[in-house]
Amino acid sequence: MLPFSHDAFVAVFAAYNRIFWPAEMAAFMLAPLLVALVLWPSRARSRALLALLALQWLFTGIVYLGLFLAKLSPAGYVFAGLFAAEGLLLLGEAVRGGGPLFAPRGGLSGILGAGLLVYAGFLYPLIGRLLGPGYPAVPAFGITPCPLVLFTLGLFLLTAGRVGAHLLAVPLLWTLVGGSAAFLLAIPQDWVLLASGPAMIAALASRRGASGVTSGRGVRPGRRRSAFGRLHASEP
Template sequence: MLPFSLEQFLAVFASYNAAIWPAQIGAYFLGGLAIVLVLWKPPHADRITTGILAMMWLWTGLVYLGAFFSTINKAAYFFCTLFVIQAAYLLYSGVYHNRLRFGFAPGTMAWVGVTLVIYSGILYPLIGMAIGHPYPEMPMFGVTPCPVTIFTFGLLLLTVCPVPRALLVVPSIWSLIGGSAAVLLNVQQDWLLLVSALVVVPLIGLRDRQTLPNVQAI
């Protein structure tokens, strides 16, 4: 049993989206920039792309979870901590140490990554509207946990070097926590999130073992 109703859940999104406008436009801009950088590869593209991901996790943790979702569920403070940890590790591993290298290497893994990226930014909100959750009562790309997690999984599949394993922990945890909304609240766009870790983590592990040198996740 959840400590809040579907109506309360959707009301949080409505108040959050109203309060942060037009940050949603900025999130789409940053997401588009990340995709361009993955494909174009100018100098420092990998660090900038990782920094964009870190910014999304940090904002979502502090602002959505910490300031808004916590009003109906005190467990949000724990979730906020997880998101801040993920942002910090992205900065440490991907920006400071430059251990994330993005690129499009044709194959199953890359196309699954592309599918998740498209889903997070385009299909996710469209499905929400189709089931009766129009804006502003919907999770928006780049500023709410579930689309951020799906987008992150998509970009981590669009890597050309081993992914530090610690970067998969928090997204995998959230895929179960956030994905439970698909079952408990009938948020149908979260069905993909619920199974995303079960697809992405084995794909990354298989790719890294078979085609890339081992890396220690620190």
């Protein structure tokens, strides 16, 4: 059992969205730019993507989870810390320049990654408005946890080379936390979270050669570029 009701939960979204609707509009406007950075891959564009994604994780963690959800449950502070930590990790990779190289892919990773981007950016808000209580009492794209996690996982699947496990830990954990809470709180657009975690792991495990998940900080940029060429040659 959760320490709050469905009505109390969606009331938090309503209060949050009424104040920060400009941030949601900015997140929607940012989404096509992030996709464009994937479609025209380079190390510089990947660093820019990581930095922009980091801002969304930091904002969601500090503002939504730390200042709004925490009013319903002290667990909000824990989740705020996790999201802020993920944001700092993403920002660190952007500054360091050794993070994932985002690029179009074929195969299972490419299909699932593109599907998650479309779902998080378009279908997710549509389902919330059609099957939920309606705006503003719904999770906002890019500035609330569940759609942000789905969009992030989609981006991570569209990478050449390896994605560090340190970057995947919090998003994958949230697929369990948010997915299970979605059933208890009757948030239908979040139900896909429970399936997205195992699907993500399966897609990364299916990668051949230099692709997949590593427990370290990834591979050197030069190796990523060579791996990218092999991926396009070997994947359907």
